[in-house]
Amino acid sequence: MSSETSQQNDEATPNRPVRIRADVVENRDEGGVNRRLRLRAHDWPGSRPGQFAMLSPGALFAAGGFDPLLPRPMALFRESAVDAASELEILYKIHGRGTALLAEALPGQVIGLVGPLGIPFPEPEQGERAILVGGGTGIASLFDLAQRALGRTGGADTTSVLLGARNAIDLLGVGDFEALGVDLRCATEDGSRGHSGRVTDLLRQALDEDPDARVYVCGPTAMMRACAEIALSHEASCSVSLENGMACGFGVCLGCAAPVGEVGYQLVCCEGPVFDARQVRWEEIP
Amino acid sequence: MNPGDVDLRVRLGSLELRNPVLAASGTFGYGSEFAPFLDLEKIGGFVAKSLTLLPRVGNPPPRIAEVPAGMLNAISLENVGVEAFLREKLPALPAGALVVASLFGREVSDYAEAARRLSESPRIAALEVNASCPHVKSGGMEFGQDPELLASLVRGVREATSLPLWLKLSPNVTSISDLARVCEANGADAISLINTLQALDVDIETRRPMLRNLLGGLSGPAIRPVALRMVWQASRAVAIPICGMGGITSAEDAVKFLLCGASAVQVGTANYIDPRSAEAIVEGLAEYAARHGVARIADLVGALEPFGA
Numbered sequence: 001m002s003s004e005t006s007q008q009n010d011e012a013t014p015n016r017p018v019r020i021r022a023d024v025v026e027n028r029d030e031g032g033v034n035r036r037l038r039l040r041a042h043d044w045p046g047s048r049p050g051q052f053a054m055l056s057p058g059a060l061f062a063a064g065g066f067d068p069l070l071p072r073p074m075a076l077f078r079e080s081a082v083d084a085a086s087e088l089e090i091l092y093k094i095h096g097r098g099t100a101l102l103a104e105a106l107p108g109q110v111i112g113l114v115g116p117l118g119i120p121f122p123e124p125e126q127g128e129r130a131i132l133v134g135g136g137t138g139i140a141s142l143f144d145l146a147q148r149a150l151g152r153t154g155g156a157d158t159t160s161v162l163l164g165a166r167n168a169i170d171l172l173g174v175g176d177f178e179a180l181g182v183d184l185r186c187a188t189e190d191g192s193r194g195h196s197g198r199v200t201d202l203l204r205q206a207l208d209e210d211p212d213a214r215v216y217v218c219g220p221t222a223m224m225r226a227c228a229e230i231a232l233s234h235e236a237s238c239s240v241s242l243e244n245g246m247a248c249g250f251g252v253c254l255g256c257a258a259p260v261g262e263v264g265y266q267l268v269c270c271e272g273p274v275f276d277a278r279q280v281r282w283e284e285i286p
Numbered sequence: 287m288n289p290g291d292v293d294l295r296v297r298l299g300s301l302e303l304r305n306p307v308l309a310a311s312g313t314f315g316y317g318s319e320f321a322p323f324l325d326l327e328k329i330g331g332f333v334a335k336s337l338t339l340l341p342r343v344g345n346p347p348p349r350i351a352e353v354p355a356g357m358l359n360a361i362s363l364e365n366v367g368v369e370a371f372l373r374e375k376l377p378a379l380p381a382g383a384l385v386v387a388s389l390f391g392r393e394v395s396d397y398a399e400a401a402r403r404l405s406e407s408p409r410i411a412a413l414e415v416n417a418s419c420p421h422v423k424s425g426g427m428e429f430g431q432d433p434e435l436l437a438s439l440v441r442g443v444r445e446a447t448s449l450p451l452w453l454k455l456s457p458n459v460t461s462i463s464d465l466a467r468v469c470e471a472n473g474a475d476a477i478s479l480i481n482t483l484q485a486l487d488v489d490i491e492t493r494r495p496m497l498r499n500l501l502g503g504l505s506g507p508a509i510r511p512v513a514l515r516m517v518w519q520a521s522r523a524v525a526i527p528i529c530g531m532g533g534i535t536s537a538e539d540a541v542k543f544l545l546c547g548a549s550a551v552q553v554g555t556a557n558y559i560d561p562r563s564a565e566a567i568v569e570g571l572a573e574y575a576a577r578h579g580v581a582r583i584a585d586l587v588g589a590l591e592p593f594g595a
Contacts (some may be wrong), residue, residue, distance in 0.1 A: 019323045021561050061560035062535065066355040066507045070558060097573075114323070114561060245351055247357060247558040252315040254361045255350030264343050286350060 016043035024109045033093040034167035044086035047076045049145035050274045053115025057102040061112035066184045070247050072098045075140040091140040091173050117249045118273050121145050129210045133203050133227050135219025139172040141241050164199025167251040168192035201225045205232040227276035238277035244268040259284035287297040289572035293582040299475035300529045301450045303330040306567045310531050310554035311388040316375035323561035336416045338398050341367035351496035353400030356506030360499035369404050376409050390416040396441035401446040413449050418456030418481035430456035433468045440472035462516045465522035470524040478529040479512045506555040507533040514546050522545025535568025544586040
């Protein structure tokens with residue numbers, strides 16, 4: 001995120017969310033299952049790494065016939081200042097009716113947006129080694145963190161990004177991570193790029209190299225759980241970003257409750273999506 | 287006529303509202319969650335999330351599911367409890383926000399005790415008794431469906447408070463008119479309806495219900511015609527005012543409820559689609575009234591003109 005678009009003064013406090021209209025600038029197929037949506041918005045306060053926005057697919061704050069009814073939580077991949085506005089990039093894949101409708105949005109169309117929402121990732125300490133592990137569309141939550149971690153920790157030798165997907169073309173936003181200059185390692189199930197196997201293998205290897213690293217994970221639940229167990233066995237601190245269906249995104253519908261903490265539930269939207277991996281009761285996630 | 291010239295004030299019994307648009311309980315948190323998105327002093331008011339005497343934990347997930355033009359929820363009335371609401375939530379609200387507290391309990395005595403405690407706060411304008419939550423096994427469902435239980439509930443809470451008393455009724459009944467009459471006869475000042483319709487949806491791949499709780503409450507535009515029918519029937523059955531709700535997403539929807547006999551409306555699920563909905567509906571109502579030469583929005587209440595016989 002460019003600092004020009006940010007109004008934040010306190011590094012730790014996320015900006016107050018806004019409800020705005022954003023213009024679609026570009027909405028394109030990136031190959032494989034991936035798509036990239038670029039939006040331009042005025043009065044966007046700027047987000048912190050790991051925060052998200054609720055996007056109303058297809059129309060302004062409602063799809064035609066209210067079907068689908070609800071906005072979709074979407075990770076904010078990257079922000080930049082363009083003229084007096086902010087440009088927001090959202091990387092996604094079509095996996096339901098909401099995202100299918102979003103894929104039909106044409107340049108010039110206006111989309112309803114509420115954000116930034118959620119608790120951001122705790123950023124690495126100065127000089128601390130950060131290992132970011134992304135799988136599937138979960139990768140989209142990690143780019144801004146990678147960018148900031150790189151700035152804080154001083155270089156590629158302290159910021160590793162491990163990405164996993166079924167095959168090379170499905171690796172979401174991999175070109176952007178390459179351009180960033182982080183220590184990028186990929187794993188694909190068919191071996192078409194990088195390590196042939198799972199991204200968890202890469203995490204084990206990276207933690208063997210540096211057990212004091214701080215681990216950040218976003219991806220499918222099974223992958224996050226496996227990463228959390230690996231991090232735990234290395235006694236590394238691990239933050240995970242959970243995904244969940246939600247109606248509002250700001251703590252009202254109570255629909256996104258997840259089994260976090262010793263008992264009870266926490267809301268992914270406003271008590272998360274980022275949680276300490278040790279707090280998550282993985283076996284209870286449906 | 288300009289929208290600014292329209293008199294938007296309405297009365298719900300002894301309570302005057304600056305306009306007829308409230309946000310509905312369970313979709314608006316405790317109010318301050320919406321402060322970033324709308325002006326709480328511009329909407330008619332809001333009904334806070336239903337409170338119990340003690341804090342309450344909700345159902346295990348999944349708790350919500352999307353259906354065409356609607357959603358199912360089975361949250362199980364998770365809330366912070368009466369004391370935390372009074373101590374932490376109310377003071378966070380702007381002075382001009384009109385707050386209606388919603389309450390429920392297992393027994394009439396729980397409702398009455400919660401009502402007594404809430405009535406001590408000068409910040410609360412009215413109480414809305416939730417007699418209609420369809421997914422708590424031992425909760426409000428029985429009260430809202432059984433005329434005798436409902437009568438004892440209304441009497442019990444009536445004795446416990448001098449605040450305006452609204453009864454929020456379940457639509458999962460055979461005759462809403464009969465139950466509305468029970469409320470009126472036992473001292474309710476207004477009736478809010480409808481709560482969610484009991485519903486079920488299924489994942490055919492897993493053969494599981496979409497909700498962990500199996501059943502949930504259906505809300506959203508899908509239920510609006512049912513809600514309009516019930517508001518119409520209830521308004522014909524009683525003289526006390528009706529606060530109508532069910533799938534309102536626009537000023538046009540709100541006008542329909544007013545015409546069918548609601549003196550005010552509540553906006554629910556639309557708060558998720560666009561958190562500014564309630565305020566936008568206030569603006570839209572003024573525009574509608576100006577366009578139609580309606581000087582006082584209250585003149586629309588019950589102005590439906592059915593075809594003659």
